[in-house]
Each structure stands twice: as C-alpha cells, then as structure tokens.
Amino acid sequence: MQNLKNHLKTISKFESAVSLLSWDFETYMPPKAAQKRAEIIGEIAGHAFKLFTSDKTGLLIEKAESEASSDIDKAVIRVAKKEYEKAKKIPPELFKEFQITTSKAQHFWEIAKNENNFAIFQPHLEKIVELTGKIVDCLGYKENKYDTLLDQYEPGLKTSQLKKIISYVKPFLVNFLDKIENGTKPDDKILTGDFSIEKQKKFSEKILDFLNYDKNAGRLDVSAHPFTITIGAFDVRITTRYSRSDLKNSIFSTIHECGHALYEQGIPEDFRELPIGEGASMAIHESQSRFWENIVGRSLNFWKFVYPTFCEIFSEFENVPVEKFWKAINKVERSFIRTEADEVTYNLHIMLRFEIEEALINNKISVKDLPVIWNEKMKEYIGVIPEKESDGVLQDVHWSHGSFGYFPSYMLGNLYAAQFYHTMTKDISDFDERILQGDFKSILNWLREKIHSKGKIYEPLELLKNVTGEDLNPEYYANYITKKFTMIYNL
C-alpha cells in the first residue's frame, strides 16, 4: 500500500509542475513563449500519463488490494484502479489522435467564433464526435453511450437519471420564466458605468478575506477566463477578470472561484498527492462554487453585510439602497450567453447542450445541423434566438476540447447546492442571521466537515446521500428559485 501511495505521489508531483506551467500560461507568461510552453506542458503531462499507465501502477494496485484495510486506503485503490483501467483501455494512438484533433479544433473554433461562421469549426467538431465515439466504444457502455461520457465527470450518474431530473426541472423553469414576465423587473442600470480596476481588485481581495480563503496558501491573479487551480499542498490559486464597464463580472467570478478554492483548501492534508485528494466530482465542485456565488453571494443578507465595505470603495453607490443593488444583481433575462446567465435561465442553457451532446454521440443528429437545432431549442427553452452563430452554437469552448459530458456538471452543481443548503439550514437554523453578521466561518465549517474533508472518498451521489439523507431531489432547487425570485419580482 505504501509503495502504491509513493508511486502515486511521485506522479502527482509531475502533475503539480503541469499545473504551475498551465497557471503561468494563463497569467504571467510572456506572449512569445506560448508555443514552446505548450510543448513543455505536453512533455511533462505525457510523462505523468506514462508513469500512471505503466505496468508498475497495475502491479502496485494489485498488490495493495490485498493489504488495504482502512476506508481511505480502499478509496485510494478504487479511484486509482478505475482511472488506470480506463486509461489502459484507450489505445495510445487513439489518445494521441484525440489530443492532436482537439488541439487543432480549439484553434479553428476561435477563428470560427471570431468570424461568426460555424462552417469553419464543423469538420473539426465532426472529427471530435467521431473520435469520442471510438473512445466510448473502447471504454464500453451498457444503456447509453452518453453514460460513459457522463461518468468521466460525474461518476455513477446515468443518463436516464439525468433525463428524469431534466423532465422535472425544464418545465418548472420554462413556466417560472413566463411567470416572472408579470413581476416587477429590477432596474440594473446602476451596474453599468466606468469602474476602476484598482477598486474592483480591492473589493475582490476583501471578499476573499470575508469568506475565509487562506491567502497564505493561495493567491488571486487575473486571467482571460477565471479559474481555480491546485498546484500542490497549500497552494490553491484563483483568478478573476476585471472589466471597467461591468462591475458584476469580477465580483461574482471571484466569489465563484473562491467557492472552488475553499473546497480544495479543505481537502485533508493526508489525502494530498493521492487520487482521493480532490473534489468528489465536477458537479460537487460546482455545487461549492455555486453555493458561495449564488446562495450566499447573491443573497440580500450577504449584501447587507458587505455593502458598507463596498460603498467605502465604490463611493458612487452611497446613495443606492442595498435592496435595489441586490435586485439588480439578480435580474433575470432571456439572453444568449450561458456564462452571463442568471440563476433562473442558467440551467436551461445547460439542458439544451446536454440534449445536443446526447443526440450527437448516439448518432441521432448531425454536426452540420447544430446551428439550426441550437436555435430551435433556444426558442423553445429560453424564448430567444441569437442572431449570430458566435452568440449561439459557437459560444462555448468545451466542444473544441472534446469535453462531452461536462456541461451537465454545471446544472447538477446548482441542484446539489440547493439540496446541501436545505440540509444545512436544518443544522444551522439561524443561517440568514449568520450571513447578515458576516459569520461565514460557521457555514464553511459545515461544508468542511460534511463535504470538503471527504475528498474523493465517496462517489458524488453517495456523498449527497450521506450529507442530506436523500437521493438527488430537484425540488430543493425549484423551491429555492421560487422563494427567492418571488421576492425579487414581487410575484
């Protein structure tokens, strides 16, 4: 067991180097270094992959299996074995072809998006769908090809379960969106203007302090697309972005990434460098970022607490009542872009993508028809049709990465967050009051004890049941949305 752990920890150190090389790529690297840097990352990541897929790993897992006694050791073996067997099933040539294809595709996706022309991206996406199908064939599947893709991000969740959840959430959201039309629309003009980057930076740093992000074990930088990355033990970094004209962007990016980082900073030290030393799944991770961003960060009490600090930095808001500000940041809109979507429409954007992915991988639709299908679904779910492909089918980078199966994590994260929240308020009955007092520590402690401290020991649905006593139940999400937006829209 110790030999297996040492082997995995060695591999993890090469992955740490890859993380730092990637972080630097997005933050501080001089522009001319990009091409060589990609080669360096490829070399080190390839080495880590080779070490992990070596026969040595298989042998060590086999030997350790007979020794493992503690739950932690068993979990280490379970996660490592699953990853190992998966990696061994994909022929290296196919893996390499997939990497080369997606690396090219990203380039052409960017061009296609800039030129607002799906045809440029189409052949690359077709190739990716084809190779993804081959990979699924290698990995195997029972009911639905999409199960295999979903399992990469949300181990244990089946496509059929996801469809069932959507069959509840979709009509709820479509109806609620209609209902909101009759409410009082918040005025969000106050959120546009010219906001100093220095001030936004200062406020972002303040938020991190309020939310108990450990800056001695992390840091905040700037990148084009905000992200959280764990370089190694005591080194969980986040990035945000600042726009002079858009105040919301940096604030909620920072809180969102802080949510991810609090999860990572809460992983027990003795799980580090092992396969259990990370979040339970992509969606559990997203539940943490969404919890802090939306359930805490877009609540009235949160803003009542931070507003004095906020107004001290942004004196232009001194005469804006906090309720008005709170409503403004929660304005619901039938809009085109997922990343800018509010809490009500966000999941509709995800369902649309899931349905397209699931149909693509099962050969029920063709890549060439995506622009039309996209717009039809936009009309059906959100009620608006983008005028440009760059605001529609070309808006997300994910498909160019070949990340099919990833999008549902965003929706599941919202549902998990609402369900955790429901359970939490049973344990912390004065939740609202604590937020109002700025006591985020007791809330974080609850998440630490119930979720963060478990690392990847449990599969996500198992963890959810351990914490909430229930299977995934989308009603908590629906109740949360209904309650909150009924208030904001005076329904």
Place this chain on the structure above:
Amino acid sequence: MQNLKNHLKTISKFESAVSLLSWDFETYMPPKAAQKRAEIIGEIAGHAFKLFTSDKTGLLIEKAESEASSDIDKAVIRVAKKEYEKAKKIPPELFKEFQITTSKAQHFWEIAKNENNFAIFQPHLEKIVELTGKIVDCLGYKENKYDTLLDQYEPGLKTSQLKKIISYVKPFLVNFLDKIENGTKPDDKILTGDFSIEKQKKFSEKILDFLNYDKNAGRLDVSAHPFTITIGAFDVRITTRYSRSDLKNSIFSTIHECGHALYEQGIPEDFRELPIGEGASMAIHESQSRFWENIVGRSLNFWKFVYPTFCEIFSEFENVPVEKFWKAINKVERSFIRTEADEVTYNLHIMLRFEIEEALINNKISVKDLPVIWNEKMKEYIGVIPEKESDGVLQDVHWSHGSFGYFPSYMLGNLYAAQFYHTMTKDISDFDERILQGDFKSILNWLREKIHSKGKIYEPLELLKNVTGEDLNPEYYANYITKKFTMIYNL
C-alpha cells in the same frame, strides 16, 4: 545526432519546469507551500538528472560522435560529454549527501547570520568542505584541487592563471584605493530619502525599454534577491527589489539583471534546449551584466540621456545637476558588504573569498579559523574590519550552497567586461556619443554578434580571444577604473 538532440531537448523541458517552479518559489508562491514545493522541485530535477546520467545519454553521445560534422554539432557533443562524464564520476550517494548537507547548511547559515554567530554555521561548513574535497577527488585534478572547482564555472581557467591575474589587480586596486583618499569625495546624501516603490517600478520598466529588453519574451518581477532565469525559449525573466530608503538598489539591480537577460535573449533559437543554448560561462555572463550595469549604467552619458525621464518620475531631483547624481552613484567606500561594493572595491572582496576557498580546499587553513582570517584579509585589502560576523564571514549565501569556485566569476566578469569594452570602442568609435543619444541598440547588436550569438560553443577564454584578439588582460580593467575614477575624484 538527431536522436541525441531530441533526448537532450526532452531533458531540457523538465529543466524548464524546474526553472518555473523555482521562479515562482521566489516571486509569487504562497508562503505555506514552501516545503511541498521544495519536494516537487527535488522530484523533477532528480528526474532530469536521472535522464541525463542514464546510459542512454552515453550511448547517444558515442553514436553521435561519429556523425557530427558541423561546428555546432561538435560543440553540442563536447559540452554534453563533459557534463555527462563529470556526472557519472560522482557516486549517487555522495551527490545525495552533498545535497542534503547543503540544504541543511542553508538553514543554519541563515540562523547563524541572524544571530551573528559563526559557530552555528561552522560544523555545516566543515562538512561541506569535506564533501567538496571528496567530489574533487572523484572528478580528479592535476595541479591544484581548486582547478576542478573553478572549471565548473569557468571551464578551462586554471588556478595558477587566476593567481597571476590577482597578483596584478590586487596591488593596483589597493594602491588606487589609497590614492582616492586624496580626491574629492562625492556627496551621496541625495540618494537616501523616501522613494515611492511605484515610481521606482516605473523607472525600472523604462530602463528595460531603453535597453531593448524584449518584454514580450520576458517580464520583471520582485524577489528578495534579484536574479535572471530562463524558463524556456522566449521566456527570460528578471527580478529586482525595491527599497523605499535606497534608490540605487533597484536601479542597478534592474540594469544588472537586464544585462544577463539580454545575453539569454540573444542566444540563437536553434541552440535552445541544447547544452550550447546558454552563456559561455558564469564569468562571461557576469561580463554582460557588469557591462550594462557599470560601464553603461554608471557612466555620465547614460545618465545625461536618462535624466529627463528620471526627473519626470522623481521630481525631487529636478534641481540636482546630473554630474552630481553621477558622482553620487559612483562613490567609493571601504565597506564590509560585497553586494553593496562599488566598482573599485568590489574585486578586492572577491579576491579575499577566492584565497580563503583555495586555502580551504587544499587544507591549508581550517573552517574554524575563518572569522579571524576574514578580518585579517579585510584589514589588508580594504582597510576596514567588520564588527559583526554577519557583516563579515557570514554575509554570503554561496558557501552554504557548496558553491566553491563561483566567486571568481564576479571578478572575472568585471575584467572580461572591460576587455570587451576596449575592443568594442575600436569598432564603435563614437561609443560615448551613442550612449548620450540613447542608441543602446548598436551596442547590443555588437554584443549579440560577437558574444550572444555564440551561446556556449566556445570555452570562455577561447571566446574572449576570438572577440578581442587577446588572452585575458587585466590592464583594460585597470585603465578603465583609473580613467573613470580619476575624473570622478578629480585626481
């Protein structure tokens, strides 16, 4: 040959990762991550070392030797072979013991320095001297054990040659220092005060632009001790440090590191990731940093050119004549600290260290006597005795790293720089005028053509002869010092 090159380039990518991990350690890493980071660096550096010392490298070198036709290929083999054979001669256990010992020693050196107590460092230094002796025995030597140490930093240079040079430079400097006592001492009160870090930063960035440092292939950050590091192709970074009370510090640190970086940025692209893709030697590297820092950066014409920019940023200097400023930054002082020494006393600090190192490694003196020997030599060369060991024998980190043989590079760098400068002014006869006009590009181009573009193809003394047509001749340095300081001190 191609196989050898590919192998070396692979190794170089792991070294790139180590460089970035180290750069980050000194600049942006959160403090709590230090211990784990050291482990990560150890793992990746160890992997690179293992790859390089593997039998594969030896075989590839052997095979390539018969194929190499171009001078470049021959140089690749020569440098790789020398390093390979050296590395193979040191038993891994000895290498490891040396690493563990020096890593511990750094820690105790720091404590000893803080507590101003050499006795704390003494046993660790004794161990390092002992292990260094063993390493020299493994590597072998002919005339003098110190030759082997010197060869690590200045390939080809013998201790006997160095002693001969010192026998010329030492009396010259000691006498010149006496002579200066009778001159007009510059007033440098203007250099102390309270100087905004932001302004110093702005001026440092301006300097980099003037000196043609390519910021798209590098960047300037802050660290406790300034350094230059090449992460990979098109990624040569420098750091500086800012002190509110000391204006000189950041300016000359920035110019010094810029000199190193200009060298690295001038290495031809097709040398990259190969053993010839770096500076010819430590002292040739130092000749570049010293050239820009002292010969250019502390010249009157340089300041005449940059002074308007400088005064625009530091308005408090508007009424200070540029000549007064120039004399102030060139004030000569009999002081204790090497890193703060002026151009006249600097080399005396180095000779003292060299003589101690050479005596130590040849068992002519004992570690325990160093504090006394140090002070005796300080009295003899510089004419002052430090009151504290932390200002004397404990001031430098080098010995705790086990870097015996390194110090002479600093002195040699000054001598090389003066000799290059002499040759350059024959080619660029209006050198002074160009500096005055801020035309640093033509000077850089000369260095690029004669020195930078050669990478590590030639050994340092060979390169010097190619460029200047002469062996190392310390008279150029003496002439440069005499001329410059005769003017400053009105001798």
